[in-house]
Amino acid sequence: MHWAMVGWSHHKTPVEIRELLAFSNEQVLEANQRFKDRFPEAESVLLSTCNRVELYCAANEAIRLPASEDLGRFLADFHGFPYGDVSSLLTSLAGRESIQHLFTVASSLDSMVIGEAQILSQVKSAYELACNGRSASALMHQFFQKAATVAKRVANETDIHKRRISIPSVAVSEIATEFFERFDDKRILLIGAGEMGAETLRYLVDSGAQTITVVNRNAQRATELAAVYGARTADWDQLLDEVTVADLIVSTTGADQHIVQAASLKSARGKRGSQAVLILDLAVPRDFESEVAQLPDVYLFTLDDLQQVCDRNRQARQEQWPKAQYIVQQETDKFLAELIHRGSGTTIKQLRQQADQVKQQELKRLQSKLSARDIDPELEKDIEVSFDRLVNKLLHPPMKSLRENADSNHHASLIDALRRLFQLKD
Amino acid sequence: MxxxxxxxxxxxxxxxxxxxxxxxxxxxxxxxxxxxxxxxxxxxxxxxxxxxxxxxxxxxxxxxxxxxxxxxxxxxxxxxxxxxxxxxxxxxxxxxxxxxxxxxxxxxxxxxxxxxxxxxxFPVETTINVWRVIHGVSWLVGTMFICLGMAFGIMYLVQSYRLKNKRRSSEHFKLSTLEFLQSMNRLSLFSSAVALAVGLLSGIVLNLGREGYVSWFSGDILITCGLFASALTASVLEIVSRGSLGGRRSAYLAIANFVILMLVMGIVLVSSHGQPDRVSNRPGLNGASILREVTA
Known part of the structure; x- marks a missing residue:
């Protein structure tokens, strides 16, 4: 069994080129079909995400595996892109390296954001598309099944996925959860209706938030966003009232100066006797005056504070990388050993069948000659046993060599030599 | 066993x-x-x-x-x-x-x-034994809640300080959420006030039954009433403010309750409270007869 991978990823290829080489799901299906037509004796899976376009190939014999240049050209040609322009950016791996690469990718160790959770589902989806297009079969099945197993092992045995690293996810899952047990009974105020605010709101809703108010200078945008999350809107001039009654405030406006002053907030809170409030000021420049943090029972986190948490978490994930990579290496070795074992098992079986066949032919010929002489049946049995012993003794040295070299690099070449010397066919 | x-x-x-x-x-x-x-x-x-x-x-x-x-x-x-x-x-x-x-x-x-x-x-007087147990158990429960309130109050203040200073929980030192600590604080305040109220009332009945009067101006009873008043005040403040006092103030109230409890315990333990040698000639209510009616 032989494996190869070619592709372009975020490591070497700029996003502008990756965008041109990317495949939609429909294109992947079509490419799989074209691949099957062009390389009928090989199997393939095409993985296309925003960070990579990679084509994994496998064949039972090396000669049937397309050359990496052909594979690269195949991908570029699909988009009508001149291969020469991107050939220098192409990553091309074969054998063990290609297997280890898929395991690394599926475990999210090769991602731009190490530990991100989406890649495994993207890998699975690519495999399913290949199965639907019949470009993937037995070889790819064991390869991608193993990749999923490795990714799960990495997730279970390391902390690489545990820490969040995007600002909105950190804001909700690591900061807000230090304050609140639950979100369904909290009054949440979103100031501004930008992308960051919407993303944070999504995490809050996923965590159970129900009572949400959106305040934005542009009421139209506020209404649109509120409709998505089942929130209500409030007028901009009611901002201070809303701030005073909220339990959690997410502020992401593009205002060029503070929109809430410490003195006005203090006065408003004083009148109403407000409870503790968490303010996530994700705006740059900041929406809340820094003195707000000095008010009792007011907890203010700015974008910088959250960015520090993200950086620490990213660092923590990086620290898990060697442990995860060790698991990937271990699993690659195991996978290769399984393949070799499976491959040698077939060869040994064929060799034994072939020897048995020869033995039976010779035995039959001898028996027909001896039967004319009316020999003792006991002698006939002894002859048959002798033939068996002869075959076993002849096969013993090559079998012993195979066993002794099962874990070595020579094993594949020994199998290959054995197949050639004894002219074993698939 | x-x-x-x-x-x-x-x-x-x-x-x-x-x-x-x-x-x-x-x-x-x-x-x-x-x-x-x-x-x-x-x-x-x-x-x-x-x-x-x-x-x-x-x-x-x-x-x-x-x-x-x-x-x-x-x-x-x-x-x-x-x-x-x-x-x-x-x-x-x-x-x-x-x-x-x-x-x-x-x-x-x-x-x-x-x-x-x-x-x-403690003295054993069969007629008032039920009141003695109620008195003892109520104060015990009140004390436990005040102690828990103290623990939750300190945890709240530590957690609040850390979050104010952007020091998040680490694997080595993690505390419950501010919301949980505040709700436990409130629960401790209310529960201790109720238990202390029962303890105080049963103590009054106990005194009336045993001695015929209540020495309202004796040191240990005064300070015991002080502890109850403190727990009651804290609870009333919490109820009236509907929790908008802010967690820190609730925590301070819980800690203040604990400090008063320590004072009360100190005084009660060194005094003759609960001991059998309290014989007084002071005039007072004829509690024994009232108690007989109550427990009849």
Whole structure:
């Protein structure tokens, strides 16, 4: 069994080129079909995400595996892109390296954001598309099944996925959860209706938030966003009232100066006797005056504070990388050993069948000659046993060599030599 | 029943829990949470066996077992209640350093109990025994809630300080959410006020029955009333403000309650409160007759 991978990823290829080489799901299906037509004796899976376009190939014999240049050209040609322009950016791996690469990718160790959770589902989806297009079969099945197993092992045995690293996810899952047990009974105020605010709101809703108010200078945008999350809107001039009654405030406006002053907030809170409030000021420049943090029972986190948490978490994930990579290496070795074992098992079986066949032919010929002489049946049995012993003794040295070299690099070449010397066919 | 179980058995378990909790930031212990829960359960089992043994002892005065017969039993039962609360909180989330704040209070109660081990038992007067038990148990429950309130109050302040200063929880030192700590604080304030109210009322009935009057101006009764007033004030403030006092102020109230409790305990323990030698000639209400009517 032989494996190869070619592709372009975020490591070497700029996003502008990756965008041109990317495949939609429909294109992947079509490419799989074209691949099957062009390389009928090989199997393939095409993985296309925003960070990579990679084509994994496998064949039972090396000669049937397309050359990496052909594979690269195949991908570029699909988009009508001149291969020469991107050939220098192409990553091309074969054998063990290609297997280890898929395991690394599926475990999210090769991602731009190490530990991100989406890649495994993207890998699975690519495999399913290949199965639907019949470009993937037995070889790819064991390869991608193993990749999923490795990714799960990495997730279970390391902390690489545990820490969040995007600002909105950190804001909700690591900061807000230090304050609140639950979100369904909290009054949440979103100031501004930008992308960051919407993303944070999504995490809050996923965590159970129900009572949400959106305040934005542009009421139209506020209404649109509120409709998505089942929130209500409030007028901009009611901002201070809303701030005073909220339990959690997410502020992401593009205002060029503070929109809430410490003195006005203090006065408003004083009148109403407000409870503790968490303010996530994700705006740059900041929406809340820094003195707000000095008010009792007011907890203010700015974008910088959250960015520090993200950086620490990213660092923590990086620290898990060697442990995860060790698991990937271990699993690659195991996978290769399984393949070799499976491959040698077939060869040994064929060799034994072939020897048995020869033995039976010779035995039959001898028996027909001896039967004319009316020999003792006991002698006939002894002859048959002798033939068996002869075959076993002849096969013993090559079998012993195979066993002794099962874990070595020579094993594949020994199998290959054995197949050639004894002219074993698939 | 397992008569060899002594204070040392459960004291040791609680000490181990405290050490394991305190060492979170220093050393990595595999299966730390299991050790914590295991030692807490072991301590509670030993503690329970010890209490059963204590309550099985026959009182010399009445010739049958007595519940909460002396200050020693009273404090050890209080420690048991706190240990149970600590186990529940630890099971709720073993990664939170709750034991670090609750176990010291348990150890203090056990320590006080040991100091008072040889103190005189409470008087046994059959007619008012029910009121004595109600009085003792109410104060015990009130004390436990005040102690828990103190632990939650300190945890709240520590957590609040950390979050104000953007110091988030680490694997080594994690506390419950501010919301949980504040709600536990409120629960402790209300529960202690109710328990102390019952304790105060039963104490009045007890005094009336035993002595015929209530010495309102004696030091220990005054300060006991002060403790109740403090718990009541804190609870009323919480109710009136509908929780908008802010968690920090609730925490301060809980801690203030604990400080007053310590004062009361100190005075009560060094005074003759609950002891049989209180014979007074002071005029007062004819409580004995009232009590006879009440308990008839």
């Amino acid at each position: 397992l008569s060899g179980v002594s204070v040392t058995c459960f004291l040791f378990s609680y000490l181990v829990v405290l050490v394991v909790e305190a060492s979170r930031s220093l050393i990595k212990i595999p299966g730390r949470n299991l050790i914590l829960i295991g030692m807490l359960v072991a301590g509670l089992i030993a503690h329970s066996i010890f209490l059963v043994n204590q309550f099985s002892l026959e009182d010399a005065q009445v010739g049958r077992p007595q519940l909460l017969a002396n200050w020693f039993q009273w404090t050890v039962v209080g420690a048991w209640g706190l240990a149970l609360a600590c186990l529940i909180l630890t099971l709720r989330d073993p990664n939170r350093s709750t034991g670090l704040f609750v176990i010291p209070l348990i150890l203090v109660l056990i320590g006080v109990g040991q100091l008072l081990r040889d103190s005189e038992p």
